Amino acid sequence: MPQAAAALKECKPTGEYALSTTAGTKPLAATTLSRWAQDLAVAIPEFQAKRIRSGVETLLASQKVSKDIRGWLQLHGVSGVQARHYDGHEYIDEKREALDALYLSLTRKAPAKAVPHKATANNRTRRRAP
Structure with a gap:
């Protein structure tokens, strides 16, 4: 995926690991990533x-x-x-x-949402008796 490679380059890796808090000598710890997610989640209600x-x-x-x-x-x-x-x-x-x-x-962009059509007495289909 070219987008993923470009995103990793934006991290400006200096060592073996692009996602690192130790200048690339060790990979990012799962606990660090989890803590970051928890810190950000506070701003999202019911996350x-x-x-x-x-x-x-x-x-x-x-x-x-x-x-x-x-x-x-x-x-x-x-x-x-x-x-x-x-x-x-x-x-x-x-x-x-x-x-x-x-x-x-x-x-991808979400398709435009259709505006619900509210039924009125004038536009309802009426069944005719046989």
Whole structure:
């Protein structure tokens, strides 16, 4: 995704890791990211971080991304003997396609909302008796 690469370059990485609080020597800690999200969430009434995962899952499902790929993408993994022991495929292309679908869904302009038409006595369809 060219947009993701451009965003990472904007971070001006100085070390191995673009997302870091240690000048790129270590990756950004999950606890740091979580704390930042909590700090920002205070400004959003009724915000629940867990809704991000379920929202992404639902949006990807609506884009016909398989349950397995959604699971791998959100790090849920896929259960079962076959997935754990026999399937060594990393699904990189499939994950990338799912991320592209997610990006397009989140960045496309929403269609204009139709104004609800209020029924009145003059425009209601009347049934005629046979």
